[in-house]
Amino acid sequence: MSSDNGARRGLAIAVCVKFTVDLDQLRADPATGEPDLAHARYLVNEFDRNALEEALRLKERHGGRIVGVSLLEQEPPRDLLLRALAAGLDALYLVMHPAASSGDGFTTASILAAALEEIAAVHELRRFDLVLCGDAASDTYDSQVGPRLAEALGIVPITYATRLDVSGDTVVARRLLEDRVHVVEAGLPVLVTVGSETNHPRLPHLMHILEAGQKPVTHLALTDGRDLEQSAPALQLLGMTAPPTTRKRIVVRGDDAGVVTRRLVRHLQAAGEVTL
Numbered sequence: 001m002s003s004d005n006g007a008r009r010g011l012a013i014a015v016c017v018k019f020t021v022d023l024d025q026l027r028a029d030p031a032t033g034e035p036d037l038a039h040a041r042y043l044v045n046e047f048d049r050n051a052l053e054e055a056l057r058l059k060e061r062h063g064g065r066i067v068g069v070s071l072l073e074q075e076p077p078r079d080l081l082l083r084a085l086a087a088g089l090d091a092l093y094l095v096m097h098p099a100a101s102s103g104d105g106f107t108t109a110s111i112l113a114a115a116l117e118e119i120a121a122v123h124e125l126r127r128f129d130l131v132l133c134g135d136a137a138s139d140t141y142d143s144q145v146g147p148r149l150a151e152a153l154g155i156v157p158i159t160y161a162t163r164l165d166v167s168g169d170t171v172v173a174r175r176l177l178e179d180r181v182h183v184v185e186a187g188l189p190v191l192v193t194v195g196s197e198t199n200h201p202r203l204p205h206l207m208h209i210l211e212a213g214q215k216p217v218t219h220l221a222l223t224d225g226r227d228l229e230q231s232a233p234a235l236q237l238l239g240m241t242a243p244p245t246t247r248k249r250i251v252v253r254g255d256d257a258g259v260v261t262r263r264l265v266r267h268l269q270a271a272g273e274v275t276l
Contacts (some may be wrong), residue, residue, distance in 0.1 A: 010064025014128040017070045018045040020139045033241035047134025053201040056088030068092045073100040085212035086204035093220045105144030113152035129188045135195035150191035
């Protein structure tokens with residue numbers, strides 16, 4: 001596998017993976033209204049699953065190797081790492097940094113760029129042919145990390161790709177806009193962001209699940225001389241609270257569905273919830 005000029009032996013692909021809170025299961029602390037992150041369930045970011053699937057499809061067509069990189073404040077449960085590996089990664093690199101939870105796209109992109117450069121060196125690459133990211137993170141939806149990462153790496157970004165292929169040293173991508181399909185081409189290396197319209201992530205086969213436990217997970221300590229302690233977030237989250245809600249806990253009982261329905265409607269009318 002090589003990203004330099006000359007005979008190509010498959011694609012060198014890097015995928016940025018974020019582990020996010022499962023928003024469907026997230027609950028607020030009743031005392032403070034703040035998200036109860038201590039008991040929250042985490043998963044692989046939804047759009048990053050599309051990026052993993054697209055990387056796997058490209059590998060199946062062109063050969064090569066897929067590595068993942070994740071910026072974290074603390075290491076997630078082992079089962080989450082295995083899910084990412086089972087989805088198609090050949091290796092996963094974890095970069096631990098307190099700025100991971102800041103949501104600052106510039107800081108995140110700067111740290112990921114340094115990580116990708118070191119990972120490329122580990123694999124004896126000048127740089128990766130393709131860097132794939134999800135269009136956004138399901139917990140922030142700011143869509144900044146992908147384009148900022150491309151800028152930090154000095155490569156071309158293609159955002160919101162709905163179809164992707166590689167022909168020789170050229171990436172061909174389709175972008176579905178409101179009133180047209182936009183087809184773009186760019187020479188490798190390229191960063192591409194993808195989302196739910198790009199593909200449908202497959203369920204890993206049993207063999208992939210079993211193999212995931214044998215794949216390497218490496219904690220990466222950046223050693224290129226960059227002072228990551230100076231990578232202080234430019235944005236600061238002051239707070240996040242859920243609006244207060246109260247339940248009236250009114251129970252409507254009865255054996256006749258029509259009677260129960262009329263009683264329920266009367267309760268809703270009295271509360272001002274419906275007007276008839």
